[in-house]
Amino acid sequence: MNKKQLVVKLSGALNLSKADAERTFDTITNTILDALKADDSVKIAGFGTYKVAKRKARVGRNPRTGEQIQIAASQKVKFLPAKALKEVFNK
Amino acid sequence: MNKKQLVVKLSGALNLSKADAERTFDTITNTILDALKADDSVKIAGFGTYKVAKRKARVGRNPRTGEQIQIAASQKVKFLPAKALKEVFNK
DNA sequence: TTTCTATATGCAAAAACTGCATACCCAATT
């Protein structure tokens, strides 16, 4: 399912125009992103937690040439599924 | 930030009551979950992709006792941040 | 049409996962 299909579903479920549904959805993702940018984690009960994970620098490799490469430290957004979410998929 | 705080922010940004903002948000998470339950991945351009990862059974270990443990196969929801999202946190 | 994403490759190192106790924070009920 892509974003467009999701927006269509939301449009129906929320009784909104597609444009409004999309705007609503974008507002939510932006709100979450803003919190993450401010180095805050976002905990959503029954769904999961978004947090920014810091990854250390390390040695990588160019798979084509086999050549070693230094990989800089980086940050990435992590999503940790809530307990309820894990149970849904393991019953 | 927890769900309640997020709902308050959305309520302001979307000009909705808190109850409506929460209902809207729940509808979105439920829609995503339904797709995942149907074994579909959810790809949101500019944000990320949710998919269900299947993990095989394996042998683990109790860190306290060192005892070997059989771990059953399981599934978990994975979130892969989109390119745009990685860039935000690495500039 | 033009941008975005998945894939596939080998390999080193970081990170996750396991059980479990404690502390903590949140959500819901009274």
Add this chain to the structure above:
DNA sequence: AATTGGGTATGCAGTTTTTGCATATAGAAA
């Protein structure tokens, strides 16, 4: 508004899993 029940974070070791490097291409999405 306050209490309580429950989910979540943390630390521990050692093994499994994941990550992410470059790059082209195919396919899909905006």
